[in-house]
Structures are given as C-alpha cells and as structure tokens.
Amino acid sequence: MNAGIKTLRIDGRDVGARGDQTILQVARENGIFIPSLCYLEGLSPVGACRLCLVEVKGAARLLPSCVTRVEEGMEVTTRSERLDRYRRMILELLFSERNHICSVCVSNGHCELQGLAEKLQLTHVHFPYRYPRLPVDASHPRFVADHNRCILCTRCVRVCDEIEGAHTWDVMGRGIEARIITDLNQPWGESESCTSCGKCVHVCPTGALSEKGRSVAEMAKRRQFLPYLTMMRTQR
Amino acid sequence: MSRLRLATVWLDGCSGCHMSFLDMDERLIELARGIELVYSPLVDAKEFPEQVDVTLVEGAVGTRDDEEKLRAIRARTRVLVALGDCAVTANVPAMRNPFGPQAAMARAYQENATRNPGAPTREIPVLQARVRPLHEVVPVDVFVPGCPPSADTIHYVLQELLAGRMPDLAGRSRFGA
Amino acid sequence: MTLDELERLAAEERAAQRKTACWLHVCTAASCLSAGAAEVKQALEQELAERGMLNFCKVKGVGCMGLCSAGPLVAAQPEGFLYGRVTPDDAPDITRSLVEGRPLRRLAVPGDLPFFRRQFKIVLENAGRVDPERLEDYVAAGGYASLLKVLNEMTPQDVIREVTASGLRGRGGAGYPTGLKWSTVAKSQDREKYVVCNADEGDPGAFMDRAVLESDPHRVLEGMAIAAYATGARHGYIYVRAEYPLAVARLRAAIRQAERAGLLGNRIAGTPFSFHVEVRLGAGAFVCGEETALMASIEGRRGTPRPRPPYPAESGLWGHSTLINNVETLANVPVILREGGEWYARIGTPNSKGTKVFALAGRVLHTGLIEVPMGISLREIIFEIGGGVPEGRRFKAVQTGGPSGGCIPEEYLDTPVDYESLSALGSMMGSGGLIVMDDSTCMVDLARFFLEFSKGESCGKCVPCRVGTAHLYDLLDRILRGESDGAALAMLEELSDLLRHTSLCGLGQSAPNPVLSTLRHFRHEYEAHLEGRCVAGACRTGERR
Amino acid sequence: MTAPHAAPPGTDKRWKIVEAAMRRHGYRRDALIEALHSVQETFGYLDDDSLRFVASALRLPLSAVYGVATFYHFFTLKPPGRHTCVVCTGTACHIKGAPELLALLEREYGLKPGETTPGGELSLLTARCVGSCGLAPVVVFDRELAGKLSAEDLRRWLERRLAHDAR
C-alpha cells in the first residue's frame, strides 16, 4: 500500500494525509464531520449505510468515504444540497424500515441513529413506515437483542468476528427480510459460540443490542475499548 | 393588531403535549394577550371554527374519526403544526400496527373482560388498520418532534408564528426527546 | 493434444461424418427437451434402425436452433429442411421423406423466414449444428484451433491486441471494453490470477447464456483458456446457475473431455501453459451476477457486493487479480482469434461492434434465440425476425435489460441496438432479454413485477436498495390498488433518484429503471390507475376500490 | 488436506455422498455452497443437523453457514412435499399469465409460493426464470416441464399427476 504523504482538498481546505488513509479518516482527523452508521474505527469498513457518500471531483458517482482511499490532488466535497438530501432520505429509510420508537427505547438519548437525525435536521420521515412484526431476543442472561431497533449495520457481526474471534453473529436472509442471527438462528442465550464478552452490545449504534436490566434511555454505549483492542491485535 | 387564532387538537395521543403546552406556566398569561384560543380541549367550542391561523395537533391518526377531523382541520387552518412524536412519527400508538386492530381489541375486550366479552361496536369510531402520523394523511407545515416537546420549544414555536415567521426546529427538539 | 494432433482429429471426424449421407439434427437444448425432443430423438433412431437405414442416415442431438416456440425442432441435413412441433409419431413420415428426398410439408418451417435470414451468427455458429456432448464434433467444426494457434504462435500481448482491435465489449450488460479489462489483469504483478466466467444468467426472460452453454460448451472453455493465456491466469471458475442442470452437466462433461484430450489442465498442447477450470454452482441469487457478489459466492460466502474500487482486476478472488467475463463475451473470443480483430470490428456500429444474442420472448409470433449484428433496429427484430405481435393485438412496448432495464414504446422502435442508444432511452442492452408487450399488458403492473423481483433479490447490505426497493414496490402496489394520489408518483421519482445515485451496486442503482422508463413513456397509465382505471384492462383496480 | 473430525449426524449411508463432495474440494471453506448443494440434492432440504455437520467439517462458524443457507433461494430449510410444482415467474411468463396460474394454485390447493399442502403432498415454489421463455407460461412438476399452460390446463394436468400418485 502506498503510504506516502498526499495532499488533497476537502471542502476547499488543503489537508495532508497518509496514502493508505480513507477520505473519512482524513476528514475526521481534520474535524470535518461526515455522517456514518456502519463505519466504526477499528472494524473493517463495508460501505453499506451510504451516509458517508461524498462528491469527488472527476468521479462519475458519489463515493463512500469510509472505503475510498485518498489520492494526490483529490478534491472532495462532503456537504452539498444533494448530499444533505440523500443523507436525510437514507436516515428516513432506516426509520421507516423497522420500529424505532425513540421515546421508549433503551438507547433514547444515546442512539447514533437518533443523534444523526437531529444533527442532519430530520424533522419527520416522509416515507411510509413499514411496521414489521419483529421479535425481541432476551434469552441471553446478560444481553438483549431487539430486532425492532436493528439497522443491519453489521458492526456486531464484524466486532465478533474480527476482534473477539467468536463469529457468533451473522446475517440471515436477504433484502428487506435480512436479520442478524446468532449461530443457527437460535436464541442468543443458547448460542454455543458466544463468549458473553459484550463487545457487540457496545458497538451497536442503536438500542438493538443492550445490556439486560437497562430501562428506557439507560443504555449508553462504551466504545473506547475498540481502537485499543484493534491496536493490540495488529501489533501482536 | 388582531390576535392569532390558535386551535389545539388532541387525536391519538396521551395529552402529554397539551400538558407541555400548559407547562409554559406564567408565559401563558403573557401569550393570552396575543392569542385567541378558538378551539381546544381547554375551551368549550364544540365545532372546529373557520379561518384558524395556527392549529397545534397532538397525537396520531388512529380512527376514521381522527382522519375526518384532521382533514377538516387542515381545510380550515393556515399553519398546521404536528406537535410531538405521535403526530410526527405515530410513536407509541403505532406500536399496535404490527398486531393490527383486531388482535388489539381482542386482548382488551375478549381476554381481559369478565362480562359481555366482545369488541364495542356502536357509537364509537372504527379503528383503522394502521395508526399513522399526520403527514401521511394531510400536508403538515411545521414538525415539532419530542415526547413531548418541551414547553420552551412550544413557546418558541408560538412566538415565531406570532411574529409571522416559520419556526426552525433545528437543534431544538428531536424524536423521543 | 498438439496442433497437429488436433488437425488430424478434426480431419478424421469430418471424414467419418461425410460417410453418412444424411443427418437428422434434433435440438436437445432445454426448451425443446421440455417440449419432448428426447422422445422424438429416440423415435427417429428406432425408426431408422427398424428400417435398416442407419448406414444412410444418422440422428444427432444438437444445440439450440433458435426458434424455440416451434420446438421440438428437427433439421434434415444436408438439405436443410426444418421441421417444427415434431412428435414421436412423426418419425415414420420424416424417414419416409428422407428416402423420397422431398421435404415433409406438414411439419415444415419455412427456411427462408426472416427469423433465419436476418440473423448473423458468430456466437451461435455451432448451435444447432454440433453435438454439444462430443468434443470431436466441436473439433471437427474448427474448435480449439484458435486456442492452439494462440498458444503456439502468439504472445499474450498479441492476443490482447487482437481482442482490443475487435472492439468487443462485455456482453453481460455494462459494455466495458473487453481488451482493456484483459490488459489490466495482464499487467497485474500478482502471481496468482483467476479467470471467471459469469454464467449466472439471472435476468428473468433471458436465456442466451443457457443456450450457449447447452449448445456449445467447449467454445466457452476455449474462450476462457485463451483469456487465461492472455492474462497469465492458471485457474478458472465457471459460475453457473444451479437452475440450469443441463448446462451444468454438459459443461462438466466438456471439461472432462477437454482435460482428457490435453486441451485443459497441465501443459496444454505441450506448451508450458496450464489452465484448470472448475464449475461452481450458484444457488438462486440474481445479485451474484454482480462481479464482487459473484466472487463472494465462489468463495462460499453470502453473495453480497462490496464497493469498488478495488476492482477485481486489482483485488478479486481471495484478494488476487481476477478477470471476469460473461459467457457470450468469452464465446466470441475463439472467432475473433480465428478471423482477426479487424474482421470482427467491421460488424456492427462504430461503438458497438460485432453481434448480440437476444432472447426474444413475450407477445411476439416467433420467440426464441437470435443473434443479430449490432445496429439493427428494434423494429426489425420485433416485426421482421419476430414476426410481429400475434392475435391481432397492438404492439405496446419492448422491455430490454431485464430488471435493470426499461420499456421502450413504439415511437422509438427505429433506434439502433447499441449500448449507448438504449441507455439514452432509459433502458439498457443488458444481457439480452427482449420481451415484447402488447396492449393487454399494464405497464404499472409490469413495473411492480420488476420491483417485486428487485426487492426479492436485493442482498440487503446497503440501505437505499434494501429499504428503497421495498418502498418502491409498496408504492406501486398501492397505486395498482387505487389507494394513492399524485404524491405517490413524486415519491416514486424521488426514491428512484436516491437508489440510482446512492446504492452500493448495480442492482440497486438500476432497480428503479423499470419504474422510471414506464413513468417516462407511459405516465398516463399511472395517472389512470390513480383514478382507479387500468388502461390495459388488465388490473381489477376499479372493483377493489 | 486436513481430514475432518466431524462425524455425520446419523448412520444414513447417504452422508457418504455429502462427505465425498466436501472431500473433493479438500474440505476448503469455499466449498460451503457446493456442500450445501450436495446435502439438499441428497436429502431434499437442509436441517440444523446437516448445517452443523457441514460447519464443523469445513471449520466454519455456525452463523456463517446459516447465513449462506438462507441467502440463496435455491436452498430450503423445510422438507419439501412429495411433489413440487414450480411456477416460473419470469417476465415472459408473467405477461403470458403466470399470475393466473398462481391464483389457481391458491384457489384449488390453498398454496402460496413456498408452502406445502398440510398432508405434505404438494409444494408450490416459484422460479425467477427457468429459461424456457419461448414456452411461456411454464410450470415444472417434479422434473417435468410443461409450457403454454392456461389455468384450466394446469388444473387438469396437476389432477392427473396427483391422481396417478394416489393409485
């Protein structure tokens, strides 16, 4: 990987970067906000939520900044009327997909989806809500999985596979029917591979995964451990 | 200067937004100077009047009556404000949607009844298949999320409307606040 | 097998075939088989045997002859008489006519139909002529000569130059220049490289690749081997739908035959070049036609696409440089190397060269498989080759490009078939499905049909496609049920725009095309549905209201 | 090539076929889909035991195997009926009447796609396109394909086949 120093422009600002960095990393280092939900420092990026799309001069399409590497002389725009509109619509799609009842959610006030809606000034969801009937899996002695609040970002799947090494989580089905599962789609509490480490809970951006016993608005997530664990792994 | 003709309406909600309206406390006294409350659960008007400047609607649309009422309100209102999460997102009332009205009624009037079990059928509005936010039924001009929006937020909204400006809710309230 | 040995085998086989004065070619591709071709073949063999005519005439199972709607098809060679809708009971009459040397009128399909005359066969040149289950037959028809010529006489650069000169573009739909793709992989310093043949033909209404694989599997293997030589790969995969059992069986047999003949495997034809091919079965996922999803599936994972770059040429199967071409693209390659890139480039239009195979289906008289030069008009395809719309109904539209494509109305039928012109109409070349619709088809219903498809085939990874296709479907469904107002159309357009620009892969990006193209060309049908009417009279909107 | 430690879930000899398929691919993880194909071809569907067996033989996480098995429409986790009827819902079949065929099957047999009759006699499936568009609309009963069917044709055709079975 080319790791030489590169210079690029983000929103008209000249910034320097290592060649192996992504646009998102460089933007965040420079205090430029780009929204994202599936990206989490320390996990492999998947480019799935599409919130971090940016305009790159000369590129025919919008590019996901979480996986797009910087290039010398690149000109990146992270905010535009079009990007704002698309991002709001993507958030709306997420809100309309399942049952996100913020007011009674265990993560109310600590939720990244809710937080982004506020930050991106989303005042309502104009797509019709779908209201699927989805289960809550509370079979685990310490944790709860609420599929109503899941946005399929797969952070849990990745942290479990890449950091914990258990690969308890994966995704089943496809399309609008896709769902996260543990082992053979069995109750989490019966999972043979789960180590009960709780990393999935703390990387989950919403109230989908939470600690048991938490009441409404009580589930604040702790993520500080992740970059540390990633560093430990890569240096090993 | 003529006073702002204000109405407040309560559809499928808990009245918490109306309580938050009252939580403006003594600011109500000062607001009373600029506002004429022409229709509200707080006053005795039985018919929604014509030519209302601003209507604050709390609650979601859950019955055909709600829908008819909302359409009439829209037709007679200049600025329609969706007040609170139920009006904006359908919120908790919408939690019945995955079950459907029949199952919901069965729980209350069959399972949990010791006399005359059976869903009520007369004199009551028919439940719709889905509880919906206002904007799925009529155009909405201002969205004020929150469960409920704070009294400060409501005060801000009214002051802006009194001043003839459209309120900008950015950063003032959020879903579930 | 060396070049000499190959030429010897070809000569022997041709001589043997010449000993038989008369051949009955029975189509044994899937469509005719399902119409009873196997029984017909058996009846003919039995009849010939009973009459003691086997020295005079032999029966040969061949690949697709194209006119699937008239199957089972039997052709009498060398006269070229073609019989359609043949049953086992027809065997005595057919044999009698052979003896008499006169065509059997009762079953004859006119050989001079525009359906046959207007075609130009490169990819399908062997289809309906060679026995797909015999290597010798393919060799006798000149098969593997290009591969051995390439191995013996050309450098990889020479090959790429020739392919580049041909102007061949990817036939999977997107139309990326094949020569450029090959040279990118060839340039990679990766020591492990792969060639993948994409045979995951998932468009509903498309069966070109299936026909090629069932009719002429060796041609695809030969194309792959040439590609591998040109790019420096030593392993190849053919990713083929499990729904095509016949194609899979013939491919597997062909690989075994070619390996036994030394035309695949280690040190091919005595040269240092080695190339191994494995068949991998798809399992019913349209999205696996997308190259990064396809690779994930070959690796045994969920077939979800990933963002590109990196492109497969840079990081493909197991992170190695990988060339991915579709069946039809690879099937062109042996001919290009045989006839030269320049020859090929003379066919078609300046930007879309060569021929294109189409599966013609729907409300059209002659349905089946055709190969035409690029640049031919849609009108010629539908009204001349296809014979127009039957049953006295009116043509309404032709759908190209499957779920990623669009519907083209009558006023654009003179558009030449090439990549750019179809895109300009809001449709696309796609892999080659052409479905004709008459005035009994409701275009809103058709859009919903495609969105049901896209919704069901969305992998679910990226948000716009996963949720957006579901919303588009629901909106269309509600419009069809007469439960929507004009705002629904605006929302359709808004969502379509979002999916197109923000989806991760081609599936999501093109999923709105059927909606947008029908909105563009048939908006009045949507508006009628908003009022509870169906222009085509196909939907019961009014009643349900 | 590492020999697997996993034992098949039962003594059924047919597991040998599945093991052979995995062995042919050197028990490589990327042979998962091939292995699942072989299970389904042998037993008709994939159940938890077989998924568990394949997972341990290929040293794959259970959830990854389940994720793959449910991603691909070709695989089924439910045992199929004694007969299967596949209605092609490709574009050509759609515009030539596949919806009427499905309506008939729901009317006559109470079946929606993916369902099996209560007695396990007949399963209804749909296919995106079986590639026989020239014969649209097309139905595949067990392995036999029939084309250009009206709803009435289909009703008689199925009656004949199921009656044959009853005899």
Added chain:
Amino acid sequence: MSERRIVIDPVTRIEGHARVTVYLDDSGQVRDARLHVTQFRAFEKLCEGRPFTEMPSLMARICGICPVSHLIASAKACDQILGTRIPPAAVQLRRVLNLAQLLQSHALNFFHLSGPDLLLGMDAEPARRNLFGMIESHPEMARDGIRLRQFGQQIIERLAGKRIHPAWVVPGGVSEPLAPEARDAILAGIPEARAIVQRALNWFKSAIERFREEAAAFANFPTLFLGLVGEDGELEHYDGHVRVVDAAGRIVADNLAPERYRDYIGEAVEPDSYLKSPYYKPEGYPDGIYRVGPLARLNIADRCGTRGSDQEWAEFRQLERGAVLSSFYYHYARLVEMLYALERIEQLLEDRQILSRHVRAHAAANHPEGIGVAEAPRGLLIHHYRVDEAGVVQWANLIIATGHNNLAMNRGILQAARRFVHADRLSEGALNRVEAVIRAFDPCLSCSTHAVGRMPLVIELRGPTGQLLDEVKRGA
C-alpha cells in the same frame, strides 16, 4: 312514537375524548344517558413482546397528565417480577413523585378545567368559560392555579429530570438519587403552594352554597367507594391495602390484597364505549357500582395523616353523615388532598434518608407475573403483566382510575340530565352541567383509553327509530 336524543360531542375541558348521548322519550323526558369513550389505544396489546424493563416508560405514555402514576404502578409490577425489595429511599422518592403529580393534576382540574364553571358560573358565556377567560376575569385565581400546577411539575422535574414522561422510575427503584440542592429547592417552594391551596379551600367552602343544586344532582347517589388505605387506615397513595366502604360509611371489605384484584373486581364491556366498566364482584354487574378517586379516598380513610389535612378532612366529612355522596364534592376532596400532598412531601423530604445514594435494587426477571398498584389522582391504578422466562411481556391487563368510575359517571350524567335537560328547554347551560358532572370526576380518558383518551360533547335529539331530530353542539 319517537325517540329523541341529545349528543354532546366532544365533552370539553376534560382529559380525554368522549361523547354523551341523552335519550328522550315521547314526552321529552330524559329516558337514558350514555357516556361513550371514543378512543382506544391498545396498550394491553402493544406491550406484548417488549422487555419488561421498558414497561414503566412505555406505560407512562398512556397518559400525559398522570404519567407518574403509571410509571409507579408499572414499576411496582416490575419490582414483583424482579422479586426484590427496593431500597427505602427509592420508596420515599417514588412517594414524593406521586404526590407531586397528584398536586399538579388536581391543580389542573380544579383551576384550569373546572375553575371556569366554578368561578364564572355554569351558565357563563361558553367562549369565555375557560382558562383564558379566567385569566382576564380572575387573574389572581388563574395565576394561583398556574403557579400551583407549575410547582407540582417542578418537583417532578427536579426529581426525575423531566416534567412529562421522565424515565427516572425504573424496576427496582429509581435511576438517580436526590441531590440535596433539589431537595432544598422543593422545600423552599412549599409555603407559597400551601398558601394557594389554603386560599382555594377557603374560597370553595365559602362558595358551596351557590352550587347547592349541582351538589344535589351531580352523581349524588349511594355507591360503594374503593381505594387504598395505609396500615392504620390513613390516606395512602403508594402502598397499603384495598378497602371498600358503603354509602353509609361502613367498611364492607378491608385488607384486600391489591394483587388479588381479580377476586373482587370484574370488567364488563358495553358495546357503545371503548371504556370498560369495572364492578365490585361480590355485588355483581351492574350492581357492584363503586367510585374511586379523591372523594372515595377521603370516604374510606380514617384520617389523612398530616396535621393541616386532618383538620380539613374532618370538616369535609361533616358535609354528610356516612360517606359524602355527591360527586360535586370531588372538587372539595381534591383541595383537601392537595393540602395533604404538600404536607406529606415536606415530611418525606425532611427525612435524611431521602438523600440516600442507594436507590436501586438490581435483579433479573425472577417471577413470571407482576401486579402493581398506585393511587393515581383519579383513583386506583392496576397494572398486571405476565412475562416469559427471559422477561419479555406476553400479556397485560390494565385497570385505570377513570374506568372504575365509568358506571358512576354514566349514572351521574343520567341524574344530571333528568334534572337539567328537557326537550322543551334545551339550554346551553343545562348541557354544560351534564358535562360538568363528568368534569367533577376528572376523568382522564387518556388513561382510560390505554384502552381508552379523549372526551370531546354533541347533544342529538333522536326519535325512537333513531332518526335525528335535533342536534345541539355547545359553543358552536
């Protein structure tokens, strides 16, 4: 023969959605009257499949007026599911919170909703007969009401962080301890609040004479009274046991365990209302009519338990021998309870234990079932949940304060209608009195429409075949 009927729709200045139909016979005499609660919100169903830890905050959304009572009844049901005893400080804090809500809710009813009837008169001009009219005509009284309600809400905010729908009450206790500064701030506000309540009490007692007719006809009949009392028979809003008292003031049943509510409370469905009609089982349906709420609580208790309120209680009970039967005196009872609430809050806050940091017990779901009760401003509240082994709610039953009063309200409007409504003299003021009966009960239809929400009144005159003869929509 013609039947005529009057529909009051919506019933206004109540906390909910409802309609009243008054049926008249040929001679124009009132034959029957029915209250239709027109909202249904499905809480008993929509909680299904949710973790029980979510219940308190979810169930609080039944009602924005008395969310705290739901929080508490729900949390108590959840405490039972945990199977744990919650820390004493948490109990005391929940008590303060519940009383603060009682204060703000009673203030709302007395000043904001019923105040206009009481101050401006039942026959006042409808357009002015509301809070804003009161602000103009009786600014001091209006300000008093606003300040008193505000004080109640501020206590809730100081304790729980948010005035409406706080999430602070949780299974096992409360989520945060009380800060000393918050305690001090609340204590500092009590004198002003007490002065307001005292002024209102004095005014009401002086005005009783003027409402003699209303007192006589506002659901003034014998019924049972039901509610919680403390260990020593004192007024109790958080714990205690259920007592039933008859019209003569005699104890009919005592020491009933709230958890066994199904033994003595039945729920009947009437086809014309979303509000069910609970009844006292031993008396059957519909004879088992009973009343709950402030009037009932003062009727069943032996005393209040704080100094000032005990005096006022004794004076209140002098109104009638036995139990006080007129529902008009719900207003009076509310004033006495507000005084009690202020005095009790003061007591609780002055106990040092209230500042304990230990306010929450943690446990997993240990019991499959939980029943929680509390006295809401409007009466007894019962939350009953069943959960699976993992703590996911499978079933719920809720009996809401206003529901208990349904039979009495129906009979009450009939009584008032017979007294005030005649076909030949349909007056606006007469209709307002029908509504005012309902207002006296302070029905919280938001609550009752958990299963039940909103009470907007139309009066229709209908013939015996149901044809519409006349329709009066008050205030139109």
